[in-house]
Structures are given as C-alpha cells and as structure tokens.
Amino acid sequence: MRHNGSYSASPRIGLLEWLPWAIGVAAFFLMPEYLSLGARILIFILYALSLDLVVGYAGIVTLGHSAFFGLGAYAAGILSARFGVADPALQLLVAMTACALMGLATGAVILRTRGLTLLMLTLAIASILLEVANKATSITGGADGLSGIVVAPILGLFRFDLFGKTAYWLCLAVLFVGWWVTRRLIYSPFGASLVGIRENHVRMVAIGSPVPRRLLTAYTISAVLAGVAGALLTQTNQFVGLNVLSFESSGELLVMLILGGVGRIYGAFIGPVVYMIAQDMLAKQFPEYWSLGIGLLLVIIVLFARDGILGIIDRLVALTRKEAR
Amino acid sequence: MQEFLASLVSVAFHGVAYGMILYVISVGLSVTMGLMGFANLAHGVFAMAGGYILTTSLDHWGLPFPAALAVAFVLVAAGSVVLERLLYARLYAAGELAQVLFTIGLIFMATAIARLIYGTLQQPVHLPEGMKGQFDLLGRDFPAYRVFIILFGAALVAGLWFGVERTRFGAMVRAAVDNRAMAQSIGIDTQKLFMATFALGSGLAGLGGALGAEIIAIQPSYPFEHLVYFLIVVAVGGLGTLRGPFVAALVIGIADTACKYWVPQFGAFLIYVATILLLLWRPAGLFGRTA
Amino acid sequence: MKRMPKTLRVAAASVATCLAACLAPVHAQTVKVGFITTYSGPMATLGDSMEKGARLYMKLNADKLPPGVKVDFITRDDGGPNPDKGKQLAQELIVRDRVQFLAGVVWTPSAIAIAPLMSEAKVPFVVMNAGGSVVTTMSPYIVRSSFTLWQSAYPMGQWAAKKYKRAYIAVSDYAPGHDSEAAFERGFTSGGGEIVGKVRMPVGNPDFVPFMQRAKDAKPDIVFSFIPGGPQSTQIMKAFGDLGLAKAGIKFVGTGDIVSDEELPNMGDAPIGVVSAHHYSTAGDRPANKAFLAAWKKEYGAKSIPNFLAVASYDGMDMIYTAIREQAGKVDADRSMAIMREYRNPNSPRGPIAIDPETRDIVQNEYIRETRKVGSELANVEIDTIPAVKDFWKEFNGKK
Numbered sequence A: 001m002r003h004n005g006s007y008s009a010s011p012r013i014g015l016l017e018w019l020p021w022a023i024g025v026a027a028f029f030l031m032p033e034y035l036s037l038g039a040r041i042l043i044f045i046l047y048a049l050s051l052d053l054v055v056g057y058a059g060i061v062t063l064g065h066s067a068f069f070g071l072g073a074y075a076a077g078i079l080s081a082r083f084g085v086a087d088p089a090l091q092l093l094v095a096m097t098a099c100a101l102m103g104l105a106t107g108a109v110i111l112r113t114r115g116l117t118l119l120m121l122t123l124a125i126a127s128i129l130l131e132v133a134n135k136a137t138s139i140t141g142g143a144d145g146l147s148g149i150v151v152a153p154i155l156g157l158f159r160f161d162l163f164g165k166t167a168y169w170l171c172l173a174v175l176f177v178g179w180w181v182t183r184r185l186i187y188s189p190f191g192a193s194l195v196g197i198r199e200n201h202v203r204m205v206a207i208g209s210p211v212p213r214r215l216l217t218a219y220t221i222s223a224v225l226a227g228v229a230g231a232l233l234t235q236t237n238q239f240v241g242l243n244v245l246s247f248e249s250s251g252e253l254l255v256m257l258i259l260g261g262v263g264r265i266y267g268a269f270i271g272p273v274v275y276m277i278a279q280d281m282l283a284k285q286f287p288e289y290w291s292l293g294i295g296l297l298l299v300i301i302v303l304f305a306r307d308g309i310l311g312i313i314d315r316l317v318a319l320t321r322k323e324a325r
Numbered sequence B: 001m002q003e004f005l006a007s008l009v010s011v012a013f014h015g016v017a018y019g020m021i022l023y024v025i026s027v028g029l030s031v032t033m034g035l036m037g038f039a040n041l042a043h044g045v046f047a048m049a050g051g052y053i054l055t056t057s058l059d060h061w062g063l064p065f066p067a068a069l070a071v072a073f074v075l076v077a078a079g080s081v082v083l084e085r086l087l088y089a090r091l092y093a094a095g096e097l098a099q100v101l102f103t104i105g106l107i108f109m110a111t112a113i114a115r116l117i118y119g120t121l122q123q124p125v126h127l128p129e130g131m132k133g134q135f136d137l138l139g140r141d142f143p144a145y146r147v148f149i150i151l152f153g154a155a156l157v158a159g160l161w162f163g164v165e166r167t168r169f170g171a172m173v174r175a176a177v178d179n180r181a182m183a184q185s186i187g188i189d190t191q192k193l194f195m196a197t198f199a200l201g202s203g204l205a206g207l208g209g210a211l212g213a214e215i216i217a218i219q220p221s222y223p224f225e226h227l228v229y230f231l232i233v234v235a236v237g238g239l240g241t242l243r244g245p246f247v248a249a250l251v252i253g254i255a256d257t258a259c260k261y262w263v264p265q266f267g268a269f270l271i272y273v274a275t276i277l278l279l280l281w282r283p284a285g286l287f288g289r290t291a
Numbered sequence C: 001m002k003r004m005p006k007t008l009r010v011a012a013a014s015v016a017t018c019l020a021a022c023l024a025p026v027h028a029q030t031v032k033v034g035f036i037t038t039y040s041g042p043m044a045t046l047g048d049s050m051e052k053g054a055r056l057y058m059k060l061n062a063d064k065l066p067p068g069v070k071v072d073f074i075t076r077d078d079g080g081p082n083p084d085k086g087k088q089l090a091q092e093l094i095v096r097d098r099v100q101f102l103a104g105v106v107w108t109p110s111a112i113a114i115a116p117l118m119s120e121a122k123v124p125f126v127v128m129n130a131g132g133s134v135v136t137t138m139s140p141y142i143v144r145s146s147f148t149l150w151q152s153a154y155p156m157g158q159w160a161a162k163k164y165k166r167a168y169i170a171v172s173d174y175a176p177g178h179d180s181e182a183a184f185e186r187g188f189t190s191g192g193g194e195i196v197g198k199v200r201m202p203v204g205n206p207d208f209v210p211f212m213q214r215a216k217d218a219k220p221d222i223v224f225s226f227i228p229g230g231p232q233s234t235q236i237m238k239a240f241g242d243l244g245l246a247k248a249g250i251k252f253v254g255t256g257d258i259v260s261d262e263e264l265p266n267m268g269d270a271p272i273g274v275v276s277a278h279h280y281s282t283a284g285d286r287p288a289n290k291a292f293l294a295a296w297k298k299e300y301g302a303k304s305i306p307n308f309l310a311v312a313s314y315d316g317m318d319m320i321y322t323a324i325r326e327q328a329g330k331v332d333a334d335r336s337m338a339i340m341r342e343y344r345n346p347n348s349p350r351g352p353i354a355i356d357p358e359t360r361d362i363v364q365n366e367y368i369r370e371t372r373k374v375g376s377e378l379a380n381v382e383i384d385t386i387p388a389v390k391d392f393w394k395e396f397n398g399k400k
Helices: A015-030 A032-057 A066-083 A088-110 A115-135 A165-186 A189-199 A201-206 A211-237 A247-260 A267-283 A287-304 A308-324 B002-036 B043-059 B065-086 B096-118 B144-166 B168-178 B180-185 B190-214 B227-237 B243-262 B269-281 C005-023 C044-060 C083-095 C108-121 C133-138 C149-161 C175-190 C209-217 C231-242 C261-266 C287-300 C308-326 C333-341 C392-397
Strands: B134-137 B140-143 C029-037 C069-077 C101-104 C125-127 C142-144 C166-172 C194-201 C222-226 C251-255 C275-278 C344-348 C351-356 C361-374 C377-389
Touching (some): A032 A165, A032 A211, A032 A247, A032 C083, A066 A115, A066 A211, A066 A247, A088 A115, A115 B096, A115 B269, A189 A211, A247 A287, A247 B096, A267 A287, A287 B096, B002 B043, B002 B190, B002 B243, B043 B227, B065 B190, B140 B144, B144 B190, B227 B243, B227 B269, B243 B269, B243 C209, C029 C044, C044 C287, C044 C308, C069 C083, C069 C308, C083 C101, C083 C108, C101 C308, C108 C175, C142 C333, C149 C222, C149 C275, C149 C361, C149 C377, C166 C175, C166 C209, C287 C308, C351 C377
Parallel strands (some): C029 C101, C251 C275
Antiparallel strands (some): C344 C351, C361 C377
8 A cells, every 4th residue: 555656647446445435434323422523533634634745745844734724724714703604615615715825825935945944934834823813813712712603504404413423424525525636646747746856856856847836736735635624623613722723733733644654645544543542532531641652652653663554564564475475 | 201211121121031041942952953953843841851850959859049050951961961862863864754753752752741740730930039029220120030040141151152162162063063074074073072062952951941930931831832932043043053043032032022012912923924034035044054 | 433342332331321311210310410621731720629629519418419319420621721622522521421411611712612512412501610701691501600700800990990090901811801801991990090001911821021011111000910810820929029010009909810819828928918809718707618618628638728719619519419409310401400590509608699590690799808918828808798799791781
C-alpha cells in the first residue's frame, strides 16, 4: 500500500481500499451510541488527509494548519448564526470559498520562504486568526464561543439529531468525496511532481517544473479540504469554540498524522482512528498519563519508526514475505 | 500631556521588564538554532523547568532568592546536556518535520510531568522582602521586582556580549555559526561546542523562566502558550546573533505592553501582523546572517 | 473505526442498565447524575471545590433519598473554559450514560453550548456555577443554584455610587465579564457616578500588571473588577498591591470573585479594605453556615476552605435530591423541573434561597462585604445585606 510517488493516469481502486468504507458503514449499525465520536473521527480523517497533502506530499512543514480548519468552522458558523443561512450545502460551500481565498492569499506570500521563517509565518497566521476570533466578539462570540447555529435538515429530510446519525452519514459521504479527490490528485502527474519537489526542490526548478505554482495549488486544495472538515465540525456540534484555531489543535493533528504514517493517504485514516479511540477510552481516566504517553510515543516514532503504523505494517509484511520465500 | 507622558513611562517600564525576560529566555534558542539549525520548539520547556526549580528551591529547600536563580540555571543546563546527548544529537541531520514532531513530543511529555509533580495550578513566587512593594524614582512608584529584572537583564546582556565577542569560546561559536565545515576543519570540536552552547542556551532559558515567574505564570501549559512569542523573538531578531534577539525582545515587550495598555481590544493581533510583514520583507529577520 | 469487543460490551451493558432502570420495580433504583466541571488546567481548584461541595451534601444526606434509591454520580472534566469540550461531554453523558440529571459546569460559555442539548434530550440541568444571566433563558430545562453577575455587580455599583464619583472597570473578556461590566456601570451611573475608563482582560492566565497600571494612570476613586475566581483572584490582588494603587488612594471593589474565600490566605495583606458584593462568605454569621463549615472541616481537614462554588454545588444537590424524593425515585424530566422551579430553602449556608418559578433562576440575599483581618486571618465580613435579590438583567429586560 505504499504510494510514495508511484504514478499512473487512472489508478484502479484496490479491494483493500474499500475496507475503511465497509467499516465506516458497519460502525453505524453496530455502535449507535458512539456516533458522535464516529463523526468526529471522520472529520479528523479529512483534516489529517488535508495536512498529509501539504506535509507528506508537498513537503511544506506547517504549524498553522488549524487556521484553515478554524476558518472553515467559523465561516459556516457565522453564516448560520449571524446571517441566518441554515442550508448545510451552502454552509459547506461558503467555508470552502473562504478557505480557498485564504489559502491562495497566504500561500502566495509565505510559500516563497523556507525553514524557520516558513514555520514562523504559518504559526503567525494561525495566531492572527485566533486573535481575531477571540477579540471580534460581536461576530465570533469570542471566548464564549459561537452558539445559536442552526443547520437545516439535509435535503429537507434528515434532521441533525442528538445521537449524531445524520451528522455521521454526512461526514462519511463528504470524507468519501474528499478521499476520492485527494487520491486522484496524488496519482496524477501533478501528484508526482509534488513528490519531486519534496525530494529535491532545486532539481525540480532546474528541469523547468513550475514549482511555486504547484506548491500554491497543493496548499490551496489542502486549505479547502481542511475548511470542509472545519465546517463539518460546526454542523455536527452546532457550536464553534476558539479551540479549533489553537496551536495545540495543529500539534495534535500532526501527532495523528505521524502516528498513522506521513505521505501515504491511509496514514491519515489510521492515525485519527487509533488516536481518538484511545483518547476516548484513556484520556478521561488518566489525563496526565495520556499526554505523557502521547509525547513519549511521538519521540519514539520520530527516533525509530518515522513512517508510522502503516510503515511498521509494511515492514512486518516485507519480513514475513522474505521468510516465506 | 502630563498624563500621556506618565503613560509613556508606564508602558516603557513594563515593556522593557517583559522584553528582558523574553530576551533571557529566547537568546539561547536563537544561538542554538543558528548554530545547529535545529527547530527546537521545546525551548519553552527549559524556561518552565527553571520556573519550577525556582519556586521549589524557595519553598521547599529554603534557599535564598539569588541561590535559587543560580540553581535554576545550573540544573536546567545540566538536564539539557543529558537531553542533547541522548536525543537531540540523533536528529541534527534529520529533516525539519522530524525535529518539529520530536520537540512537540517533548512539550507533551514536559507538560504531563509538570502536572504530575506540581498539579495544574500556577506556582506562587515568594519574593524576598526587599523586592516586594514599590521603588521610588523621581517621584514615581515602580514595582521593585521589575526594576530588579531590568537591572539584572542589562547586566546579563553585557556579560553575554563580552563572552561572545571577546573570549575564545565566543570566537569559536561565531566561527561555527558562520561556517561549520570550515570551523571543523581548523580543529574546532564542533560536537563539544554544540553541547556547551546548548547547555548555556538552555540554562539561560531556565534562568529567564525563573526570573520571569512573576510575570509569565509558571503552570503546565507554559511551553505551549508562550512558544509563539519565543519564536517570534528569534525569527524577528534573526538566527545566530546576540544583538538580533535583544532588539526584537525589547521591541516585542514594549509593543505587547503598549497594545495591552492602549488598544486591549486588539490583543496580540498587531504584533502578529507586524511579525508577518517583517518576515516577508526580511525573511532572515532584522539581523539574520543568511536568508 | 474498528469494532472492539470492549466497546461493544460497554454498549451492551449500558443498554442493559437502561432497560433495567426502566423496568425494575421501585427497589434498588439508581438515579444517574452527570457532573461536568473543571478538574485540570490552571482553573482546576474550581472543579475541586464544586465536587467537594456536591459530595459533602451526598454524604450528609443519604437518608434524604427514598428507600432503595441510589444516586450514581458520574463526573467529567472539561479542562477549563472549553465550551466545545463541555458540549461533547454533555452529549456523551446523555446518549451513552443516559443520565437523568446534568449538573455542575463552571463556565458560562460551556453552559451556553450545552443548553440546546437539554431541550432536545429533555434532561434537567442544574447549573452550579456559570453565572452569565442569559444561561437560564436558553432552555426550559435549566435551573440555576449559583448566582448571576447582575445580582452582585449591580448592587455593588449602587453601593459604590454613594461614596465615590469616578470608577474604572476591568473585567475578564467573556460573557460573565460583560455582564458584570454592564451591571456595575448601570448601578454606578444611575447613582450619579462616572465611568472614567474600562478594559476587558483575557480570560486565561493574563499578566494583570499592564491593565492595573492603566487603571492607576486613569486616576479613578475606585477600580471595579470581575475575574473568574480561583487563582486569578490572587494574581489580580497582587498586581493591585505591587503597583501601589491603594497607596495612590484608589479603592478596589468587585464581585466576590476577586476575594475568593479559599484564596485569601495566599494574598498577603493586599486585600484589606477591599469591598465586594456576593452571596456567600465563610465569615457569614448564620447557624446553617456554621454547621456547613464544621462538616466541611471534618470531611476535608481544618485547612480546607469552602467557597461560593462549593456552596452552590451543595445547594444544587439539595435541589436534585428534593426532586428525587418527591417523585419517590421514579424521576421524570418535566416533573423534576416542576419541583425544582418551586424549590426553596430558608436555611442554606448563604441564607434563605429560592428558585424564581418564572425564570428558574436563583433568588438570594446579596451581601456587601469588606475584607478585614479577623484574628490572624483575612475574612470577608458582611457589612450590609440586600435581601431576596433576583437577577436584575431579566428584570430590566423582561427576559424569562
């Protein structure tokens, strides 16, 4: 399942790749009390997928991805709470547009820099949005959070309920679309050139690849995906808090992604699932040990298993194959 | 007019005190980042550790205040050497992403450990009697402890300047920052140099955290909460210099205080905007050596 | 989303207990009470006080439950002012644990976020701290055992206007802060006072010095302040002391949050002379309060000090127990609400309290207190009483 840069015009979707979706559908029927957790997991998969595109494929290290997640969340929320637009599709659309514009505008200026400066700029942009959300109380609700969000029933039929059934299906459907788009993108020549830029920036420039434009495109698409995830969170919770924009949220997302495996679509699936289920079971009982464990895990992964859970599985598979031979 | 002048004095005074703290904490980060090219997001952990060591030495070990400051410096420096040898050194050659994730992992662990040992409350600092209350200067009252911070910070800056510009060790550091391969080839043991600089930088962070425990409250989320400001000081000042972070820290300390004083409704918004504009104009910071 | 046997088992078990709860005869009934508060983060003492208050009540009053009825008290930590976390926990308590009462909640933003869930799930929610006026208006299933900021800040303004002319307002920048700012301003200006300046300070861990310096430079007669109690009260008091505002002739007044009882021992002498308005002080000279304090010290040690959060949780549990008792353990949401709406207790540690049936908000005495040295320790001594205070915001705005 390693997709690092392999490229073909029309990749067939393998049998194994349908597995997550089968599990996703089955979970709905088997765990009706856990659907709100399920919906959150689906949202974070989409969010992690968007991060994988910039960090894993394009090699842009960002500390401010929460800017887009939060912008999407607030855009959808403000549209509903302040302008009375309850239509879920319209909310998603506005969130996407806002994030596309923001991604284009910020990407155009910050992607020229590298290293510490780039880290700093991404962090500063997220910090600005956080500060705006915190201070523009009359629009965003500030530290009180944005409440009074109304989301109309989908297609006029499916109401957002207490148990999160509608939200779960919506998140699953949107994630499917997001996955399909990302997958297509990664297997296209465009995806191959992103990997090329990540591996050797200078050489890609030398062979005439339009590097800045490629990076900007990837950055903007990623921003849109993150914004959609944020808007989904707003619709699921019908509430937006400042947390969506915090540095901790960006950091936590990075943890999920590295846990699953960077630069390999399905790492973004495994990471949030493992992380959030473990969190649901452990963090409530042992909050101190939880973050200690996460920190330790992160250090160990970086030192010994930089390709995450999927990488470990790959190596195990390779090992058993070798023995079988 | 009189009132405006009075408020100017207030802002300058509190801003400089805050800036001094920022400088003492961040200068080490600037030098180590410049020297080793290591994106160490966990630098705030050292500052937090210094703060905890200070309050523990005052309350439990019964040390006098100056000794507690010294202990904070020494223990943090020693602890950082262990970390550097065991963990950091393995990642000098690794990519930025690995360094970022690794140091975020350290932050997670440090906050958890702080919570396990000290709980979640912020640590009260029990200052010696002489530093409490106000200090009368030209008919105006200033909080005595902040006066001490400014004086102490100034002395430290002078000491550092002398150390880096006028000593053999300083010359070696400057050489290694400028051109590591060259420094190595003329017989400077860069590995030892890294270790020493890292220890010094981290120890200073510990000292800064201890010194500033009154202003930047010591509690477990410290390394996350204040990371942005430490990084801004480093990025705006430029890597690998002493002057850069000093100017940047003072400017940011004063600007932050001025914003709180005159336009609290904007929060830190203006600082972030200014940082972005500055970095777009000069990606290497005010005094950075390389772009 | 992997299926895990463990989660399945948990799910099955909770379905089973729910069925059991619905079908079982009167004996051996369990009423589930979900309790959300802040146990971690810089504000962890607040949750600690609340839980101690609630548990003390349950320990002392086990005999007030009908025979065979037990209360299952399920606690959850929101880690500070994180409304989305609070909402998520409330949703899980309702859907997974199927609680019959929701209780606790330190933060007004969390209470606001949770409110819509209560209407949809039809679960009574006893707010045991969150003092933003608007909270109780957001769902007919909310009742409040604590206070509103209007109850304390408005009388504080009226009282201050009789003695002082110029006031500076410094409050935390979130709903309760905005409430207390508006309430104090209205009370103070309607009494002829003038507001010379105001500032809103960040909610989490701020350095109060620049804000206090600004207040000092504005040369007011008094500074009025609200902050979310707990450790922040010590910090703001320290800033007030360090900058020498008292020496410059400036008086510090506020809601009781700036001189939280349990923090007084950490404050040195800075708060001496501070005047505050609040509904509870450990120094309150009432038999019920003496008994409460004695029970508290017996349970948690002589050094432990209860505060207004503990008392509101203590009284809030009494509301829940009253509802359970009057329904003989078979609780129904609407009947519980009907009972709690009519709740009154002439002997709370804070004096007589009642719920206003119209607004489901608390009616209680407000005390003007001055912080003095009593013996070797500081205490908030009650110097004036304003009886049976309702929430002024709802009165002035005709809200329910």
